[in-house]
Amino acid sequence: MGGVIFGYLAGVIILLSILVITVKNPVHSVMFMLLMFFHIAGLYLTLNAEFLAAVQIIVYAGAILVLFLFVILLLNLKDELRMKRTTWSWPLGVAAAGALFIAAFLSLRSFVPGTKGVITTAVIKAETNTKVLGRILFTEYLFPFEVVSLVLLVALIGAIVLAKKRQRS
Amino acid sequence: MVPLNWYLLLSAAVFFIGVAGFLSRRNIIILFMSIELMLNATNISLVAFSHYLLDMRGQIMVFFIIAVAAAEAVLGLAIIIALFRNKATTNVDEMNIMKG
Numbered sequence: 001m002g003g004v005i006f007g008y009l010a011g012v013i014i015l016l017s018i019l020v021i022t023v024k025n026p027v028h029s030v031m032f033m034l035l036m037f038f039h040i041a042g043l044y045l046t047l048n049a050e051f052l053a054a055v056q057i058i059v060y061a062g063a064i065l066v067l068f069l070f071v072i073l074l075l076n077l078k079d080e081l082r083m084k085r086t087t088w089s090w091p092l093g094v095a096a097a098g099a100l101f102i103a104a105f106l107s108l109r110s111f112v113p114g115t116k117g118v119i120t121t122a123v124i125k126a127e128t129n130t131k132v133l134g135r136i137l138f139t140e141y142l143f144p145f146e147v148v149s150l151v152l153l154v155a156l157i158g159a160i161v162l163a164k165k166r167q168r169s
Numbered sequence: 170m171v172p173l174n175w176y177l178l179l180s181a182a183v184f185f186i187g188v189a190g191f192l193s194r195r196n197i198i199i200l201f202m203s204i205e206l207m208l209n210a211t212n213i214s215l216v217a218f219s220h221y222l223l224d225m226r227g228q229i230m231v232f233f234i235i236a237v238a239a240a241e242a243v244l245g246l247a248i249i250i251a252l253f254r255n256k257a258t259t260n261v262d263e264m265n266i267m268k269g
Binding site: 021 | 170171173174175176177178179181182183184185186187188189190191192193194195196198199201202203205206209212213216217219220221222223224225226228229231232233235236237238239240241242243244246247248249250251253254258259260261262
């Protein structure tokens with residue numbers, strides 16, 4: 001049963017990610033990506049990561065993709081639809097990616113998992129996934145969490161500065 | 170139970186589809202989406218590790234990656250808008266002003 005669900009999710013994710021990089025219209029690309037994010041959230045559910053599945057949908061599907069759509073609609077892409085979709089060097093790029101994939105595939109054979117931790121399924125069931133995540137996030141990883149808030153602030157200021165129209169004096 | 174290697178293989182496949190897209194497309198927005206694909210691929214493998222190694226730290230890492238991806242998308246799209254204002258194109262071949 002788990003294998004069937006994984007097979008469905010994996011097949012759809014790979015198919016949709018190929019569609020994302022091959023279709024011509026960026027709006028269609030974003031729509032395929034939206035569907036792919038939902039499937040990735042489903043994959044997280046099969047891995048007992050409910051909180052991340054929710055965050056995946058809220059942040060990626062709800063915020064980042066809407067931002068992409070806004071930008072695509074802001075830019076006038078009528079001319080873009082008429083131009084060739086790939087650079088002249090695309091066979092090189094695809095070949096490089098394929099070679100890297102084969103390298104990763106071969107290196108997977110010599111992979112040895114590290115020592116196991118203590119957060120078993122029973123612990124997650126007793127305490128819920130979100131609570132365990134929050135407990136570790138706000139104790140062991142409190143400082144990185146604060147740093148992330150700074151990163152988001154910098155992004156906010158940077159976006160305003162970059163997108164602002166330059167004043168001509 | 171699905172073996173860990175299947176998840177890692179799926180993650181590698183999505184990652185290198187993203188690499189292929191990044192190296193072959195001309196539209197800078199699609200290039201950006203390829204980067205998002207790659208980030209998602211790493212997220213899949215981190216969550217899989219977290220589940221199979223009974224350790225929550227993988228999911229914490231994914232949490233941080235999602236936050237950084239959001240920041241990165243915002244800045245990248247702001248750069249795209251600034252570029253489009255100067256060049257009126259999203260074709261990366263025409264963005265060669267810094268090419269000595």
